[in-house]
Amino acid sequence: MRLKYADNVIFRNYLKDQAKNMEQIALTIDNKKLTVEKGVTILQAARTIGIEIPTLCYFNLGDLQIENKPGGCRICVVEIEGRKNLAPACVTECATGMVVHTHNIRVLNARRTVLELILSDHPFDCLVCSKSGECELQSLAQKFGIREIHYQGEKSVYRKDTSPAIIRDIDKCIMCRRCEMMCNDFQTCGVLSAINRGFQSVVAPAFEMNLDHSTCTYCGQCVSVCPTGALTEQDHTRSVLNALADPTKTVVVQTAPAVRAALGEAFGLPAGSLVTGKMVAALRQLGFDYVFDTDFAADLTIMEEGSELLDRLTRHLKGDPHVKLPILTSCCPGWVNFFEHHFPEMIDIPSTAKSPQQMFGAVAKTYLADKIGLKRKDLVVVSIMPCLAKKYECTREEFSSDGNPDVDYALSTRELANLIKQANIGFTSLEDENFDDPMGESSGAAVIFGTTGGVIEAAVRTAYELHTGKELPKLDFEELRGLEFVRSATVDFDGLPIRIGIAHGLGNARKLLEEIKAGRSRYHAIEIMACPGGCIGGGGQPYTHGDINILKARQKAIYEEDKRKPLRKSHENPSIQRLYEEFLGTPLGEMSHHLLHTHYFDKTGEVIISE
Amino acid sequence: MSHIKIQLKEAQVNQLKEVCRSFDNDPGELINVLHKAQGIFGYLPAEVQEVVARELQLPVAKVYGVVTFYSFFTMQPKGLHPISICMGTACYVRGAEKVLDEFRRILNINVGESTADGKFSISCLRCVGACGLAPVVTIGEKVYGRVSPDGVKDILREYEF
Numbered sequence: 001m002r003l004k005y006a007d008n009v010i011f012r013n014y015l016k017d018q019a020k021n022m023e024q025i026a027l028t029i030d031n032k033k034l035t036v037e038k039g040v041t042i043l044q045a046a047r048t049i050g051i052e053i054p055t056l057c058y059f060n061l062g063d064l065q066i067e068n069k070p071g072g073c074r075i076c077v078v079e080i081e082g083r084k085n086l087a088p089a090c091v092t093e094c095a096t097g098m099v100v101h102t103h104n105i106r107v108l109n110a111r112r113t114v115l116e117l118i119l120s121d122h123p124f125d126c127l128v129c130s131k132s133g134e135c136e137l138q139s140l141a142q143k144f145g146i147r148e149i150h151y152q153g154e155k156s157v158y159r160k161d162t163s164p165a166i167i168r169d170i171d172k173c174i175m176c177r178r179c180e181m182m183c184n185d186f187q188t189c190g191v192l193s194a195i196n197r198g199f200q201s202v203v204a205p206a207f208e209m210n211l212d213h214s215t216c217t218y219c220g221q222c223v224s225v226c227p228t229g230a231l232t233e234q235d236h237t238r239s240v241l242n243a244l245a246d247p248t249k250t251v252v253v254q255t256a257p258a259v260r261a262a263l264g265e266a267f268g269l270p271a272g273s274l275v276t277g278k279m280v281a282a283l284r285q286l287g288f289d290y291v292f293d294t295d296f297a298a299d300l301t302i303m304e305e306g307s308e309l310l311d312r313l314t315r316h317l318k319g320d321p322h323v324k325l326p327i328l329t330s331c332c333p334g335w336v337n338f339f340e341h342h343f344p345e346m347i348d349i350p351s352t353a354k355s356p357q358q359m360f361g362a363v364a365k366t367y368l369a370d371k372i373g374l375k376r377k378d379l380v381v382v383s384i385m386p387c388l389a390k391k392y393e394c395t396r397e398e399f400s401s402d403g404n405p406d407v408d409y410a411l412s413t414r415e416l417a418n419l420i421k422q423a424n425i426g427f428t429s430l431e432d433e434n435f436d437d438p439m440g441e442s443s444g445a446a447v448i449f450g451t452t453g454g455v456i457e458a459a460v461r462t463a464y465e466l467h468t469g470k471e472l473p474k475l476d477f478e479e480l481r482g483l484e485f486v487r488s489a490t491v492d493f494d495g496l497p498i499r500i501g502i503a504h505g506l507g508n509a510r511k512l513l514e515e516i517k518a519g520r521s522r523y524h525a526i527e528i529m530a531c532p533g534g535c536i537g538g539g540g541q542p543y544t545h546g547d548i549n550i551l552k553a554r555q556k557a558i559y560e561e562d563k564r565k566p567l568r569k570s571h572e573n574p575s576i577q578r579l580y581e582e583f584l585g586t587p588l589g590e591m592s593h594h595l596l597h598t599h600y601f602d603k604t605g606e607v608i609i610s611e
Numbered sequence: 612m613s614h615i616k617i618q619l620k621e622a623q624v625n626q627l628k629e630v631c632r633s634f635d636n637d638p639g640e641l642i643n644v645l646h647k648a649q650g651i652f653g654y655l656p657a658e659v660q661e662v663v664a665r666e667l668q669l670p671v672a673k674v675y676g677v678v679t680f681y682s683f684f685t686m687q688p689k690g691l692h693p694i695s696i697c698m699g700t701a702c703y704v705r706g707a708e709k710v711l712d713e714f715r716r717i718l719n720i721n722v723g724e725s726t727a728d729g730k731f732s733i734s735c736l737r738c739v740g741a742c743g744l745a746p747v748v749t750i751g752e753k754v755y756g757r758v759s760p761d762g763v764k765d766i767l768r769e770y771e772f
Contacts, residue, residue: 190670195679206671207657214672 027098041069042078042089042100053078053102054111054140056118057176058090059225062548064483064532068181068225073174074114075140078102086110112144120151122228123171131229134543137174138228158202163211165218165234165391170202173230179203179222187530188507189338191216215341215603219334219506219530220388220539225546233388233540236409237419243380243408244287251380252368253288254360254439255279257295258386258450258535259413261557265542265550266417267427272553274561277432282420283384284433290368293435294383295442297360298449298458300579301331302570304596305353305455306462307587309525313467313498324349326501326516326523329455331355333393334530334539336600338506343513344602352597356449357383357390358399360439361406362595367583368439376404383410386450386538389530398598412540441575444475444562451558452504452534453480453487456527460491460500461569468494475568483533483555486511488523501526504534619658626651627659631666638667641677645684654688690725690732692770697747699738706759707746711735713760714748717767730770 023038029046036045046053057073060066071091078089081099086107089100101107119141126132158170175194180203183192191205191214205214223231243251264273283291308327315323328350330336336355339346354362360383365376383390387410393399394407411419420427434440445461448454457480464472479489480500485508491498501523503509509528515521531537536554537544544550567573584591630647634640644663649655655678664671678684696702696711711733715721718731725732741747744756748766755766764772 184670184673190672193670193672193676195672195676197680201680204672206660206675208675 025094029100053089059178068178129229130232136227161210165388172228178225182221217334217337218389218392249380250289252290253382254292254294255384257447261554262541271550272557278430281430281433290436292439295446296439297356298446299570299573303587305351306459326526329527332529333389335528340603347600380408384416386535386541388539444565444568445570447561450535451555462571499523504529695736695749698735701742702746705745709760713763
């Protein structure tokens with residue numbers, strides 16, 4: 001029988017794959033002999049023997065398999081004996097008998113030429129560029145010892161695009177297209193694409209509209225991977241300094257869980273250093289009147305979201321056909337933007353609980369303002385977030401009262417680090433200090449909000465005890481932890497199996513959403529975070545430059561902090577209990593509903609096409 | 612800059628969806644689909660790109676990226692009488708540029724634009740394969756050979772300019 005063409009192709013590819021898996025390639029790199037598996041690139045092979053070939057457009061987030069290698073920038077070129085042209089190491093696979101030179105004079109000269117050509121179309125703004133010191137183009141220029149640009153030509157000029165969270169300064173774009181990869185392949189938002197051709201080409205949203213008119217979720221992952229200052233955050237440090245300088249204002253600050261596990265990196269501490277106490281001390285030195293913790297509000301979120309989960313479950317078990325399950329978490333603002341833009345038919349499925357940032361703001365400007373005898377307008381709430389979408393979230397109209405926002409400014413971890421440096425505070429030698437009362441106390445359950453799987457673990461700790469009335473036999477739910485993109489686990493609620501799904505990265509979330517849409521979802525509750533690793537890998541965190549070990553270290557630190565806490569369940573937090581007694585009443589009660597819950601909008605019609 | 616959304620004719624949209632279906636809504640066929648879409652609408656306004664993106668399950672930004680990459684695709688509506696001036700080598704050396712300048716002067720529009728009344732648009736192309744008639748101008752399906760700047764007015768008069 002003759003094979004059909006398609007079968008033939010499949011069969012041939014199968015044989016190829018088989019051969020690929022088995023074949024070993026022997027080659028020579030810089031006079032060192034080595035053997036690698038077939039399919040390994042020269043860049044990867046060189047790394048195994050300790051040779052670092054410089055790269056620029058190439059990006060790889062290790063085990064997470066987030067990779068960008070368009071082979072476009074030509075910085076990683078190497079010489080292969082017998083080949084006329086230099087080859088880009090990031091996309092050239094090793095072949096048997098190859099003799100590669102990664103750093104001979106021809107290669108070094110070529111790289112320098114390539115870099116000078118890139119620099120010839122790049123603004124010399126380094127002194128005032130917000131990416132200065134973290135810019136990969138700048139560090140290459142430094143490394144190559146560039147002191148003069150031998151090429152002069154036209155410079156590409158494009159308008160600056162300013163949104164509530166992200167600023168696009170395309171003149172600084174080098175067309176590495178990492179942002180495009182993140183936005184399309186990983187987040188599946190499809191906002192950014194290369195448009196036009198040749199010298200005119202830029203990365204932009206459809207019809208070159210501004211980001212705030214597009215379906216951008218403000219997750220900020222494009223900013224996280226941008227090697228230059230083309231994509232940066234909307235900086236609010238000046239506004240915060242002005243508020244601090246204003247004698248008529250009382251300025252309150254809240255710090256998100258993931259910030260304490262990453263801030264230290266900006267001051268040379270190893271990744272994964274927990275700097276909670278130093279961060280509090282630094283904020284106090286900066287002049288904040290009250291230093292509080294978003295973790296307090298995370299515990300509050302669990303009270304509301306956990307109760308909502310139980311409420312929906314109970315109604316479901318009683319046979320109510322209208323109850324929406326699975327319930328989806330709603331603390332990640334990038335994720336909220338995502339489903340508002342891409343899954344508007346599902347806006348009644350996520351929990352209505354506000355995010356911890358917004359719960360904090362709502363409680364601070366009512367409960368706290370009363371307590372310290374201040375009017376709403378005299379209180380400024382600043383949040384320190386690992387996130388850029390939080391900057392947009394706090395500008396949402398529904399999160400304000402008479403034009404006064406619940407949270408006035410959201411700063412990223414990076415902006416806080418800059419503030420501390422500006423104020424000349426010797427961060428690493430600060431003595432640890434504690435958060436203020438009454439919005440500073442928190443449980444370990446709140447801390448783990450900072451990593452993928454943490455919110456749902458925190459919710460389970462509380463929901464289990466509220467539902468069964470029994471104490472949890474063990475607090476660490478290892479089955480919910482890790483960095484795998486889509487995870488699932490079943491937690492036994494004293495005979496009632498609760499099926500839990502977890503996804504981080506919006507492309508992975510999309511898979512779970514498609515399941516729900518098709519009626520195939522078997523979960524009761526799903527946690528979703530927009531960024532790789534959850535908030536620890538947020539768009540506002542110190543740049544990792546593609547080092548996955550940094551994310552892993554931050555995650556470890558988060559779980560360490562949880563273990564270290566005397567309280568590890570949200571409902572046992574005495575400050576939270578007091579808040580309900582003195583002010584809110586009960587979870588899901590009238591006051592809670594008014595202050596701590598929100599609703600979502602269908603944003604598909606909001607995309608405006610501008611000329 | 613706000614933009615008033617143009618209303619596409621339902622019949623045309625259905626035709627466009629049919630085109631997408633004929634390519635199995637395969638995102639890999641984007642260029643072919645756009646080619647046919649431009650055949651239907653004469654150009655590729657944002658609204659058409661949105662329909663194509665939805666049908667092929669592609670981000671609009673990607674579709675826009677392809678539309679702006681290929682010079683064949685245009686987002687400008689063509690005039691009722693689309694004027695194309697050949698800029699191929701033979702036509703060029705025989706003075707096509709002067710002919711183009713004359714069209715631009717008389718109609719007061721640039722290459723890629725249409726007159727305000729939507730009657731004429733000017734575009735340039737490379738070689739229509741009639742080099743013996745250089746310089747060549749086509750208006751719609753009609754071909755004009757050995758065009759001189761002086762003859763431009765007469766040609767336009769045929770179209771009640």
